[in-house]
Amino acid sequence: MSNRLDGPVKVTGRARYGADHSFPGMVHGYVVLSTIAHGEIEAMDVTAAKTAPGVLGVYSPFDPLTLHTPDSMFGKTWVPLQNREVTYYGQPIGFVVAETFEQARDAAMLIKVSYRQRPALTSLEDGLATAEEAPVSGDGSPAALQVLAPDVESIEDALAASPVVVEATYTTATQNHAAMEPHSAVAVWDSDGLTIYSGNQGANLQAAELAAALGVEASSVRAVNPFVGGAFGGKARTSAPAFLAAAAARDLGRPVKAVLTREQVFTATAGRAATVQKIALGADTDGTLIALRHDSWCSTPMDRSFVERTSHGTSREWYATQNLAICQKIVPLHVPPTTFMRAPGEAPGSFALESAIDELAVALEMDPIELRLRNNSTAPPGKDLQWSSKHLDECFRIGAARFGWANRSPRGRTDGDWLVGMGTATAMFPALRFPATVEITLHADDTAVVATSGADPGTGLLTVLSLVGAESLDIAPEKITPLLGDSSLPPGGLSGGSTATASAGSAIMIAAAQVIDDLLALASSPGAPFDGLEVSYADGRVLADGRSMTFGELLRAVNRPPISATGSSGPGEEVTKHSFSSFGAQFCEVRVHRWTREIRVSRMLGVFDAGRIINEKTARSQIMGGMIWGVSAALHEGLEIEENGRLANGDFAGYLIPVNADIPEVDVHFVEYPDTLHNAVGAKGLGEIGTVGMAAAVANAVANATGIRVRKLPIQIEDLL
Ligand code: MOS
Numbered sequence: 084m085s086n087r088l089d090g091p092v093k094v095t096g097r098a099r100y101g102a103d104h105s106f107p108g109m110v111h112g113y114v115v116l117s118t119i120a121h122g123e124i125e126a127m128d129v130t131a132a133k134t135a136p137g138v139l140g141v142y143s144p145f146d147p148l149t150l151h152t153p154d155s156m157f158g159k160t161w162v163p164l165q166n167r168e169v170t171y172y173g174q175p176i177g178f179v180v181a182e183t184f185e186q187a188r189d190a191a192m193l194i195k196v197s198y199r200q201r202p203a204l205t206s207l208e209d210g211l212a213t214a215e216e217a218p219v220s221g222d223g224s225p226a227a228l229q230v231l232a233p234d235v236e237s238i239e240d241a242l243a244a245s246p247v248v249v250e251a252t253y254t255t256a257t258q259n260h261a262a263m264e265p266h267s268a269v270a271v272w273d274s275d276g277l278t279i280y281s282g283n284q285g286a287n288l289q290a291a292e293l294a295a296a297l298g299v300e301a302s303s304v305r306a307v308n309p310f311v312g313g314a315f316g317g318k319a320r321t322s323a324p325a326f327l328a329a330a331a332a333r334d335l336g337r338p339v340k341a342v343l344t345r346e347q348v349f350t351a352t353a354g355r356a357a358t359v360q361k362i363a364l365g366a367d368t369d370g371t372l373i374a375l376r377h378d379s380w381c382s383t384p385m386d387r388s389f390v391e392r393t394s395h396g397t398s399r400e401w402y403a404t405q406n407l408a409i410c411q412k413i414v415p416l417h418v419p420p421t422t423f424m425r426a427p428g429e430a431p432g433s434f435a436l437e438s439a440i441d442e443l444a445v446a447l448e449m450d451p452i453e454l455r456l457r458n459n460s461t462a463p464p465g466k467d468l469q470w471s472s473k474h475l476d477e478c479f480r481i482g483a484a485r486f487g488w489a490n491r492s493p494r495g496r497t498d499g500d501w502l503v504g505m506g507t508a509t510a511m512f513p514a515l516r517f518p519a520t521v522e523i524t525l526h527a528d529d530t531a532v533v534a535t536s537g538a539d540p541g542t543g544l545l546t547v548l549s550l551v552g553a554e555s556l557d558i559a560p561e562k563i564t565p566l567l568g569d570s571s572l573p574p575g576g577l578s579g580g581s582t583a584t585a586s587a588g589s590a591i592m593i594a595a596a597q598v599i600d601d602l603l604a605l606a607s608s609p610g611a612p613f614d615g616l617e618v619s620y621a622d623g624r625v626l627a628d629g630r631s632m633t634f635g636e637l638l639r640a641v642n643r644p645p646i647s648a649t650g651s652s653g654p655g656e657e658v659t660k661h662s663f664s665s666f667g668a669q670f671c672e673v674r675v676h677r678w679t680r681e682i683r684v685s686r687m688l689g690v691f692d693a694g695r696i697i698n699e700k701t702a703r704s705q706i707m708g709g710m711i712w713g714v715s716a717a718l719h720e721g722l723e724i725e726e727n728g729r730l731a732n733g734d735f736a737g738y739l740i741p742v743n744a745d746i747p748e749v750d751v752h753f754v755e756y757p758d759t760l761h762n763a764v765g766a767k768g769l770g771e772i773g774t775v776g777m778a779a780a781v782a783n784a785v786a787n788a789t790g791i792r793v794r795k796l797p798i799q800i801e802d803l804l
Pocket residue numbers: 284314315316317319423424425426427578579580581771
């Protein structure tokens with residue numbers, strides 16, 4: 084198993100993240116945040132701040148840095164300071180730049196803001212009572228969708244005709260990515276334009292957003308991010324510090340660094356929506372699903388810029404059912420923005436759906452795995468396109484054997500003062516690709532460079548570039564230099580949507596085939612060592628006539644500089660032929676203390692069908708992180724929003740995440756079926772699926788242990804009293 088290439092520099096502290104960059108004359112910015120949830124800024128008294136020691140610039144909606152709203156691949160990106168409207172507590176409303184961070188922060192505290200405050204809607208419950216929004220899907224597909232059997236008039240009829248029905252409402256908390264590396268940027272201008280050092284999920288995408296915001300040519304912005312300290316969707320869009328640092332650096336003629344504090348990350352960036360989901364399942368007595376209705380509501384910011392697609396992300400595709408009705412609605416609130424957060428839609432959606440399936444198993448007195456396998460789908464309901472490759476049943480069978488599922492009793496068991504239960508859940512995440520371009524360069528010293536702008540936000544993409552590059556060029560991985568995280572490299576697309584390996588990997592294969600073709604043409608060209616011969620390539624060597632040379636030897640012999648070729652790939656014809664998804668079976672054992680109701684996860688297992696696994700070590704880490712995140716969603720994480728819109732626990736003292744003592748050994752297993760119907764590499768993506776279903780597996784285990792069904796996340800001690 085290959086090691087993560089960037090592991091040593093990361094664990095020894097030598098990796099330089101965006102904010103680790105420093106330049107002569109660099110100054111520091113501090114972002115000022117609103118202290119009301121809704122209203123208009125009437126005035127900002129910045130007199131004291133402007134004359135405070137070391138202060139170079141104080142920017143506000145009254146003295147703004149001009150920024151245009153850029154169009155990104157996700158729609159418009161919000162830019163700060165362009166108007167006086169406040170729509171949430173903790174919104175960036177000012178930026179102070181000074182010689183030191185401390186001076187900037189001190190000066191920021193001297194700014195006096197007066198607001199014309201308006202009533203704020205900050206709770207999802209209140210919003211649900213008043214909001215009357217038409218359904219939205221968030222991606223242009225039908226927001227309210229029905230698939231009905233030919234003789235069925237409505238989903239209600241199908242439910243009414245079902246011998247066994249379960250119906251329940253599930254809620255999930257709003258969360259924040261809280262990546263280890265806070266959002267930050269170092270911006271430097273010179274005669275060529277802007278260079279920005281800032282963690283993101285796609286250097287070329289960030290460069291394009293910044294160029295549009297600053298009103299300069301795309302070629303005038305270079306975005307650099309060799310290392311990203313976690314992103315999870317939260318760095319897909321460019322955030323306030325990068326826009327502000329870039330614009331202030333241009334205004335002041337000095338390099339500017341801006342780093343959000345940990346507390347600021349919770350509001351000045353975006354997080355995950357809170358959701359309410361109503362599910363009704365109708366089944367025959369043998370467990371066959373007859374009807375599935377899944378109605379969802381999610382919180383959004385007032386600009387309605389992101390929809391957490393819970394029913395679309397799950398019930399739309401997960402089970403074979405003759406009758407399906409899903410609906411997605413939004414509840415705009417005066418709360419910090421929401422955005423993609425690892426498995427957006429699927430993560431909270433799977434808590435609801437997979438809890439409901441477990442409730443149905445209880446009602447049917449049926450084993451939860453048997454129920455799931457009975458309703459295994461060969462294609463999403465109402466779609467003609469079959470899954471390209473689906474081994475979910477094998478995931479469950481292997482998982483059940485590895486986990487000792489046969490020892491599970493429908494009413495759990497006891498071990499001294501502990502109530503012990505097991506739970507399981509399905510995990511699915513669509514297999515997608517985004518456009519990506521890779522350049523491969525062969526050098527005379529027999530090494531090769533594989534380069535794409537992209538980003539490795541901890542997912543292992545750098546290592547994947549080297550492994551797929553080595554395989555495609557038929558040379559050792561040590562001979563490959565992978566390059567990533569620089570917008571001046573060929574456009575690599577997004578490290579998001581669990582797409583990077585399939586997208587970049589396909590492009591690598593195309594680039595490698597091209598550069599090998601070019602090499603062979605060179606080898607047999609007039610005067611070259613294989614002049615006029617029929618040449619072939621294997622093992623890093625050009626062969627003909629029983630002779631061979633490495634590509635480096637050949638380049639030296641013809642006295643050629645390095646040769647390069649690019650390859651591009653993107654979603655293609657395949658999407659008209661099959662449906663594509665990764666699959667998994669999650670297992671969890673919990674121990675609930677009989678008297679204190681302390682909840683402990685004691686065992687976890689995930690078995691996944693994610694196509695070909697390029698590097699088992701980084702793949703396992705990625706899945707393990709997702710599964711732990713699922714436990715976190717189940718038992719720890721949740722932002723508490725006060726009535727005035729302030730986050731009561733927007734810091735690491737109050738926002739709970741699991742520590743090592745909360746997490747047992749995590750068992751991860753892959754069933755490996757390369758899916759070459761999806762892409763030539765055969766990898767389907769596993770960035771996000773690790774977290775999907777895990778919270779439901781925990782809740783189902785808690786129900787098995789205690790007999791108490793908790794339909795909200797996070798599950799807290801008081802829910803089990
Ligand atoms: Mo992910 S939520 O696609 O970065």
